[in-house]
Amino acid sequence: MKFTWNEIDKHITGDFDLLIVSASYEERCLSLVKNLPYNKVKHSVIFYLQDYMKYLSDNLSYLRGMLSEKNISNEAIELFHDKSLESYDRIVVYLDKLFTDGLIQNVIIDTTTFTHEMILILLMLFKQKYTQVSVVFAYSNAKDYGHGSKRSSHKWLSKGIGDIRSILGYPGDLLPTRQTHLIIVVGYEYDRALSIISEMEPISLSLGFGKSDSYTTESHADDNKHYGAWEHFEDVVRDSMSFVSKKKVYKFDISCNNPNQAHKDIQSHLVELQDNNMIKDKNVLLFAMNNKLSTLGVGLLALERQDVQLCYAPALIYNYKNYSTPGEKCYLFKLLNKQ
Numbered sequence: 103m104k105f106t107w108n109e110i111d112k113h114i115t116g117d118f119d120l121l122i123v124s125a126s127y128e129e130r131c132l133s134l135v136k137n138l139p140y141n142k143v144k145h146s147v148i149f150y151l152q153d154y155m156k157y158l159s160d161n162l163s164y165l166r167g168m169l170s171e172k173n174i175s176n177e178a179i180e181l182f183h184d185k186s187l188e189s190y191d192r193i194v195v196y197l198d199k200l201f202t203d204g205l206i207q208n209v210i211i212d213t214t215t216f217t218h219e220m221i222l223i224l225l226m227l228f229k230q231k232y233t234q235v236s237v238v239f240a241y242s243n244a245k246d247y248g249h250g251s252k253r254s255s256h257k258w259l260s261k262g263i264g265d266i267r268s269i270l271g272y273p274g275d276l277l278p279t280r281q282t283h284l285i286i287v288v289g290y291e292y293d294r295a296l297s298i299i300s301e302m303e304p305i306s307l308s309l310g311f312g313k314s315d316s317y318t319t320e321s322h323a324d325d326n327k328h329y330g331a332w333e334h335f336e337d338v339v340r341d342s343m344s345f346v347s348k349k350k351v352y353k354f355d356i357s358c359n360n361p362n363q364a365h366k367d368i369q370s371h372l373v374e375l376q377d378n379n380m381i382k383d384k385n386v387l388l389f390a391m392n393n394k395l396s397t398l399g400v401g402l403l404a405l406e407r408q409d410v411q412l413c414y415a416p417a418l419i420y421n422y423k424n425y426s427t428p429g430e431k432c433y434l435f436k437l438l439n440k441q
Contacts, residue, residue: 103434104359107137113434114142118238119206121146121174122224125165126215127157127422133242134212134432135168143210146176147196149220153183157422181220183416190223190270194231201232209235213394214242219269219414221394225401226271229438238436239361241394243318243429247290248421259290259425262418263297272404274411276385281305283375283384287356287368287400288335289392291417295338298389298415299345306350306380307342308371311335312358312392318431352380356396361435364399372407386410395433402437 105113121143125131135146146169150162162178169176179196181189200206209228213221228237248258268274284304286295288311299307342351354371357363368388375381388410390397404412 104431105434106430107133107432110137110432111139113432114139116142116208118143118208118210119145120200120209121212122209123148123165123212124214124216124220125150125158125162125178127154127161127420128215128425129161130242130244130426130428131158131161131212131215132164132168133214133428134240135165135172137432138172140172143172143174145206146174147200148176148178149181149193149216150178151183151217152180154420154422183217184264186219186223186267186270186414189220193220193223194227197227197232201235204234207234207236208238210238210240212240212242213398214240216394217414217416218390218394218397219416221397222269222390222401222404222412222414223271225398225437226405229405230271233438236436237438238434239398241318241433243431243433244426245429247426248424258293258421260417260420261293263294263301263415264418266298266301266413266415269412269414272401272410272412274386274404275409276411280383280385283308283381283386285310285368285371285386285388286338287311287388287390287392287396288338291391292338294415294417295389295391296341299342301415302387304346304387305384306352307346308352308354308375309335309339309342310354310356310368310371310392312396313355313367318359318393318395318429318433350380356392357399358393358396359433361395361398361402361437364396365402366399368400368403369407372403372410387413389413389415395435398435398437 282304283306285308356367390400
């Protein structure tokens with residue numbers, strides 16, 4: 103479901119016991135709370151990465167202030183970008199305590215500015231552990247990314263990678279004796295994607311790009327997200343051939359505005375690879391590096407397919423000042439069935 107912010111009253115009509123949101127250096131972390139109708143949420147938790155406190159502290163304060171003004175009780179929980187296990191433990195300890203008495207039945211999760219890793223962990227937890235809770239996933243779109251420059255070659259969101267790690271809850275069925283087929287759902291992360299390919303040294307590679315009718319940004323003409331992102335994607339495809347044989351680099355399209363469709367798109371690509379024996383006896387590793395809606399679709403796929411391992415490579419540096427500008431639309435999806 104997609105709507106503009108001035109229509110939010112028509113679409114958020116039920117009450118939520120809990121809002122889960124992430125404070126970020128991106129102004130978009132404020133969008134949902136700023137537009138949230140009064141008397142629709144009882145309590146909220148704000149997760150934030152301690153590593154970037156100097157960049158996000160103002161937005162964390164704004165979030166808490168707006169929530170308090172709307173009479174929504176709130177608390178902030180510190181997480182860590184490079185300590186995924188410790189962050190996971192903190193999330194679970196907090197949610198376990200919150201869900202013990204069974205009073206929280208309806209949750210809304212603002213996925214907008216969580217890391218890909220954290221939103222996939224949350225998806226897994228509500229799919230496998232907190233199945234008694236009804237969950238709606240929200241996403242606030244961007245007007246533009248890397249908005250410091252109109253030239254796509256100058257747009258960037260992040261650079262470099264730290265460690266490459268599997269995402270908790272998505273271990274895959276890997277054997278050390280097998281070769282690797284690598285799948286990357288690409289966005290603007292040109293430098294980061296190539297670093298992953300170089301480090302992983304896969305025998306074969308699939309690169310996914312957002313379908314032309316599924317973009318969530320609002321800008322138009324030659325400076326829009328699609329125009330720039332397509333150039334980045336073509337650069338990744340070209341430069342990937344420095345690491346992987348041209349005959350073993352495959353391209354596919356994936357939805358960026360509907361997690362359920364993204365799930366189907368990645369599944370269709372895997373079936374095609376299997377039917378043509380392209381991934382037979384290979385470890386399949388998957389990196390979600392486009393927007394959070396496509397990332398949710400990747401997570402749904404990996405929760406069904408134990409032969410796929412989801413991985414994450416945290417960036418060394420982010421474009422803190424010019425990462426994105428807030429858009430005017432919100433997306434809502436109910437992806438998990440209450441048990």
